[in-house]
Amino acid sequence: AQSVAQPEDQVNVAEGNPLTVKCTYSVSGNPYLFWYVQYPNRGLQFLLKYITGDNLVKGSYGFEAEFNKSQTSFHLKKPSALVSDSALYFCAVRDYRDSNYQLIWGAGTKLIIKP
């Protein structure tokens, strides 16, 4: 069965420091991987996705994510955190062999950037 794990409920980072939000996945085939961000009382906003090719994916707002097939991970990173990055971050996966089109979602990681 497909699954996504975000092992940290909350990540605290000081402004200006690099940040990492972790995501690991389990699929039977090759994965399509996504990161979304959710601000309070708002819908989910797409950040980036991995389909194939380069393992380092660059996305919106200076975020990037590294796909690691051997570790089945897709961690979200940013070199220098901003207070405005504070939000809820979700990782999602879809198996390319899956005949349906469901995204399987992690439970989310709350990112808090302190000034």
Next chain:
Amino acid sequence: DTGVSQNPRHKITKRGQNVTFRCDPISEHNRLYWYRQTLGQGPEFLTYFQNEAQLEKSRLLSDRFSAERPKGSFSTLEIQRTEQGDSAMYLCASSLAGTGEPWETQYFGPGTRLLVL
């Protein structure tokens, strides 16, 4: 604004009442998804449309839930005989993809928050 819109943004109802939510996707998006999200959890898939055809429905979805997309544009989600456990944020997303393209990006609306008293 050309994003996904949802109405109403908030709905308070009494147990046993019926409620209906509307989603207007991004123009020309052929796929439309409904999700439910509870506090502290990721979105839970409910159902999916390709144009006007409802192609998939979650096994977890009660018979009290029904969704339509009559002309392949806007969609409605109706919950009949609401229960307190239905209290959640209901999210709609749309995407544009060709046949056999499961990697498309889904764009989400702001959600409808339902509270069942």
